[in-house]
Amino acid sequence: MNVETIFFYLLGAVFVGSALMMVTRRNPVIAALYLILNFFCLAGIYLTLHAQFIAVIQILVYAGAIMVLFVFVIMLLNLSDERRLSEAISFKKIVAGGLSVALLLELLYIFVYRKTDLPTLNAERSIEIGTVESIGRHLFTKFLFPFEVTSILLLAAIVGAVVLAKRRLD
């Protein structure tokens, strides 16, 4: 068992554990903090796959930008008295749990018993494709059009967010 494997299992355990904690916490601020921990672990898991660029972007965009937005909104709405929010076990939740367990069992069945010849990791090749140089080259050649469309999407999102959050339209 080499260092990389130990690193992966450690991160994987914290990854699943923080996801569970996030879903079960009552206070949204604590849930948001667990989600940030989850995103950092995911960035570490990306590093075990040699995807350096995606790992850095994960921390910058998710743990940095998106989660700051979440925490900001939670603070802005002042949800302290929302802790009494009814989270009792109901028939609907039992059905939801049953459906989720069924989906999980299906996925586990496919991944564990029905696997055909899965590819093995080619370390040199995966290090080659994960670098900023490789990602940048593909982004500005083969994927140039989607990249430009992305900027229109972000513009639409900015305008939409301003319009929705505005107090009164005039």
Next chain:
Amino acid sequence: MELQTYLLLSAVTFIIGVVGVLARRNAIIVFMSIELMLNSVNLTLVAFSAYLGDVTGQMLVFFVMTVAAAEAAIGLAIIIALFRNKQTVNLDDINILKW
């Protein structure tokens, strides 16, 4: 490390996200569960990208992240607008469109 391990990890976190969306009533936590599901799909894409030696998977993750950022901005703006009108983020109370 086998590809299977990454797929299992991704499946488990995806299901945790599904449970969060279906069972929780707080709109912000439901929203965070959606982000969790997006992230577990990203993990699958990066794992396949690395194992197949193809950069397309990582490109797709890049675009998924952009969409997630846009979605977070819009979704939180909707939550703010809802809270302003109804003084709550409980999804059971927000049921005007429910038949």
